[in-house]
Amino acid sequence: MALGAEKTLFDARHLRWVDPNGMVALLVAGSVAAKAQGGRPRLGLPESADVIGYLGRMAFFEAAREVFDFEAPGRRSAGSSSDVLLEITRVAANADVHEVVDRVQGKAGAILASKLGYPTTAVVQFSVILSEVCQNIIEHAEAPGWVAAQAYNWARRLGRFVVVISVMDVGRGFRGSLMDQHSARYADRWGDTTALEAAFLHGLTRFPDSGRGQGIQQIRRQVRRWDGAITIRSGTARIGQVPEWDDTPPLVDGLAPLPGSQISIILPARVTP
């Protein structure tokens, strides 16, 4: 970057609340800006002590150091939270997936049981979901990404606790991943929407191996069992599997272009009859 060139400022000073999707998206946006301007953008940290504390508990600052220039927050960000299932974790290699699965073993079972009312064995299926979504980054994005998961109370929106899993990468997106193998059959219909439909609904993958393409399909099945929601956004499109309690449209096109992909999973607390 030439001397005197201006850096992009991500002004988060007035941020009052942020969820895992927001934090991970901030890292993605910062990465895109860094690539475009040839150097790390600046990040103005939130003035709210609560938000700074939450970002600290989610290990946001550790991840953000590689993306942004910012003044390190004080010690007020230290501490741990009983609602954090998985702090923000960079995923770039298979070893990172192992680390993610290892890290959630300790507390995920307790949080899934106490906040969502899931059986203690649900930690296995939860870990499998995390493993498969993280592998999606490595195998299809060919670029790094981040994952985070947290439980919180959706008191107004749903009247119960949810766990949110957010995974984003700065890779080539679903259209880019599937283009060589599958674009021809779609001819001029090929685009972000058809690529997402191919992967999400039909389990297509760029690999010829018939054992591939199961990950997203099985995640969808497990999320449905838990009456959860899953959406994937890539390029200008977003596709989702939407439960009755959610009014998100299952397919949207014409969104602002998103490099890479974003997978968002929401798992709600069980409703006891």
Add this chain to the structure above:
Amino acid sequence: MTDLPIDPIAIDVGKLLNKTVTSLYSHLVTRPTGRAVRMAIATQLQSAGEQSLSLIDLSEVVIIDFSCADEVVAKLLQEYQDNEVHDAFFVFRGVHEPHRDQIEVVLVRQGLAAVVETDPGNFQLLGVHSDREDRVWGVLEARGMLAIDEIDSVFDDLEDRKTLESLVHRGLAFRSLISGRIHSLSRLVEHLM
């Protein structure tokens, strides 16, 4: 078991995982990890001769994802299904409820079936199989072994006898080349458990 030309071997996937990949990895997750474990199993089978029977023990594995299940179970079975040099049979132990779904999904996807131990001493056919295959396999499982002269009396229906042949062909039952007896796989690995 004097009519058996094979000596069943036990392969502890939990230990293999630590030895093969790295001691830091304690879960059977990611495709490269599964591939490495499958290759380690194949290496062990290389010295087993033309026929082998392996008890693949998943008891110590806490997490197995779909990618790993595809490599360690489905691709392992596929590798030996049409192998004309090596006739390999497998029993999967420790397929408890948390693992069952992942393993069943990858078996069904590839049109395969396997003999699995779901609870201590409780064996099942998992994957793609007909009701008749399940019933015939259950009879063999209960008896442990069928001599040649017992088969017609136990299965008086021709279709049942064909199904028994199919189970042998699919690697879900073992026929001794010496005596012609047909053995349930679980009984053959009983002493390893």
